[in-house]
Amino acid sequence: MTHPSPDPARATTARPAVFPFSAVVGSDDLSLALTLSAVSPAIGGVLVRGEKGTAKSTAVRGLADVMPDQHVVTGCRFGCDPEAADPTCPDGPHRPDAAWATRPARLVELPVGATDDRVTGSLDLEAALGRGVTAYEPGLLAAANRGILYVDEVNLLHDHLVDLLLDAAAMGRNTVERDGVSVSHAASLVLVGTMNPEEGELRPQLLDRFGLTVEVAAPREPALRAEVVRRRLAFDASPASFTARFSDEQDAVRDRIADARSRLGEVELSDAMLTTVAEVCAAFEVDGLRADIVTARAAMAHAAWAGRDRVTKDDVRAAARLALPHRRRRNPFDAPGLDEELLDRVLGDDEPEPDGPDDTDPDGTERPDAQDGDGGPGDGAEPTDRGSDTRSADDSSGATPPRQPEPARATDESPGQDQATDVGRADRTGDTGDTGDGTGTASATVGTAGAGTPTRARLLVAKGVGQGAAGRRSRAVTSTGAAIGASTAASGRVHLAATVRAAAPHQRTRGRRGPERVLLERSDVRRTLTEGRESNLVLLCVDASGSMAARRRMEAVKTAVLSLLLDAYQRRDKVGLVTFRGEGAQLVLPPTGSVDVAARRLQDLPHGGRTPLAEGLLVARETLRLERIRDPRRRPLLVVVTDGRATAGASPLERSALVARALADEGVDSVVVDCESGRFRLGLAGRLAAQLGAEHLPVGELAASTIVEASRGRAA
Incomplete structure (x- = not known):
């Protein structure tokens, strides 16, 4: 199909000055995942997980600059391709001889606070009020058609919006049925989401919908870190000159993506390779068949990117490393990851390398990065395929493979893992000096207890109707x-x-x-x-003194906290943990939705010593005060797990009573789980519950399910 030449005055839109994609170093897997999605948007997008300051946003914004320019129908709000216009385009139908223009690929950023009508589009109020007609106002999905839709902090976006985005990315269309508007338009886009796991996780159902995932971390080698800083400073000092320095590399990457797109339809996925893909997915026990489909598509895109016309085991290996880590079966508190030894065992030895090896460009010339010193995408013409294990044994790049996530474990400053599982120490760390009136002396012996397997908690809801952030609870x-x-x-x-x-x-x-x-x-x-x-805030205030440890209750307490945390993760809540023992109290876990961080903090929580109840309530009160300032609409529930004893400081019971009454006066909804047991009971927890205005739930033996059920019953 031929078209009239575009108007020279508006033929091409200038590209904005962004940090060059080819200048990013130390993020090989990230660069590969982004380029594969650019080659084949049908893969379903990329989720980038990593700590702050690891160039996640820089790489994503740079990707748009190396995507090929686009021809678009002039005046089409949906960016239709004049050679393959959408026949159902709301601005169409477009004539074969319609005027067209050339523009760079678009990068559309979706803010965390966006509403669903801003994302999908809605009724055009100007047309409705001004002309009295029903018209559709396109949203961000329309603007991102044939481009990139970037969602920073995607884990903070509400689940229903993430569902909308993932549906559009998977189907390539956006359908709106709202406010008298019935519209369907093309939404072929590369969806890229970035997130910091410390700020909360995505639900497994949403993780599975992302085609590829990448774990990024800051490089540890001083030389590589220095090079990253050097390039960033150079770009900030003179963006134009720095961009010009990498213009040839940028053009090479752009041409290679265009070439890979053109050859993608000709890449052969043989039955043997398809069986290999299925064997790999079955070996990692992934649920459903989406993993097989995504891995197959990514392997074909990888072959096209490498300049091959058929898929090899190297392509399957590279695709599996990006498509399976977030889909494998794992425990609730395990971070996504992949056992590469198992992957190698399943794949076995690869077949002889066909024509068009990874170390050559599609035109047959050797890639600059094949011999480059840094080995990163910024030192060569394009991002390298570090994930395909095609490097030779004498590779002197010096770049280390990406750090794989590890299971939750004790932090360096915590006691060792052997101590965390030594539950028997709890039997030897009681309040041996207690006088029986709740104010006696206590042993200073300190121990640790492990946590059992978390149970599934039932729905915990707050009373009444709130106005908090959208969630899945009250x-x-x-x-x-x-x-x-x-x-x-x-x-x-x-x-x-x-x-x-x-x-x-x-x-x-x-x-x-x-x-x-x-x-x-x-x-x-x-x-x-x-x-x-x-979503709500569940703040647990846990007695970790010797009297609690004497009867091995800490293991049950930890299990209960993990159970509540798992429930909060699934329902988009926040959970915090305050403990008190010895002479004071501390906020062990600030309110968070990150299960990984919470599990690590909780694992080596010590117990033993005196019982500073007043200090624990004071820390809980201050935590709730600060959270009320940060998020005044989120309703809290304070769960105090104690036997009611107070054995630290002057007049400990009187001080505890004063703080408890202050919490009650502030309207804090509370529940006291009474952990006192034995034949002779002092009833101190019941007295504390009355002072807090809380429900008192006496229990004989504290179990994880007891705390969870108590919390459910109080908030229902």
């Missing part, structure tokens, strides 16, 4: 859910019926005399008020 007025009314809010979905009702009394004064259209003004617009579920 009833609340949120941005998603069932429509329960209308409001005059400035944003949100338009409530058409309420808008018409608001405008109806004013029609005659506005000049309407006949059956013509309803005369609307902006003041008439009403937004839908929805009720759904919110």
